[in-house]
Amino acid sequence: MTALDATRPPSRLRRLRQFALDIWGVLRRPSSVFSLGLLVLAGFVAGVIFWGAFNTVLEALNTEKFCTSCHEMRDNVFAELKSTIHFSNRSGVRATCPDCHVPHEWTHKIARKMQASKEVWGKIFGTIDTRDKFVDKRLELALHEWARMKANDSLECRNCHSADSMDITKQSPRAADTHQRLLFTGGKTCIDCHKGIAHRLPDMRGVPGWQ
């Protein structure tokens, strides 16, 4: 019995464990070949390469081209954006998906990207892969975005539309009056009134201020 055990090769799990222990052993022992200076330099270079690659990939995934590479975005929300002022207007300045949907500042951007990893799940399992599924889920998706913008005081709007640079004398009288009364006093934030400006609205029954 014992003789048989000795001849049998160790199980796969045991080999994996042994391999991990070997690696750990190498990592916790001081180096006997490389100088400390070389190790620090190598670590620095590897760090720069990693950081650069990380941010390059992050930026590549933070473009309209990437967003609209999925038909869920291209056929629904992106198609709707095209007829609005944020895509087509007199001066030709336009907003792309991440301008409004991803915070521009790094920390918040990473937080949002981590949240958005759920969208990968949605893509894999086809949560909104037909028009009907998208329309059924539209209110929920919109409520998330409205809640996010309400919570950060419409930060993504204000990245371009600064209240300090807003010359209300150039606005129509009713816009000037409303901005002065509700926006500049801090009583309201952009998204409170400007819902559905870049995409079509979901069923608005029950949304405050709508009927």
Add this chain to the structure above:
Amino acid sequence: MITLRILALAAALAIPASGLLAQDLDALRPAPVNEETQAPRMQPMRNTAEREVRNYPEQPPLIPHAIEGYQVDLNGNKCLSCHARARTGESQAPMLSITHFMDREGQFLASVSPRRFFCTQCHVPQHEVKPPVESDFVDIDTLLSRANPGGTRR
């Protein structure tokens, strides 16, 4: 013989037709009907907060401001997010009239009647254009204040 007759008929028809083409058919149209004209330039919408005077009491009030991109459909009504009764306090916009709550039997409903939901069926914004045809319309008050409202008999 038959061919000759057809030719004669064609010639008889063609002469007045070509004369017609040469005529100035319509003062509004700068070119003959068989020529394509240039479409007039598109003009911006009037965008103020001032109400326009109605030309007659039953006229649906004009929309004095731009309404580009306003969604009015099964999902929602952008106009009502300012003009609904409960919204007028914050928006300071005029409330839509009580007649919009009436159904076709004249009964008042709790909110806007479905047949009055689509605002732009009656209410329209205005563009800044010079009308191609002048109007000599006068409203009833102007007419009644004339010395001889019925006009002079000839």
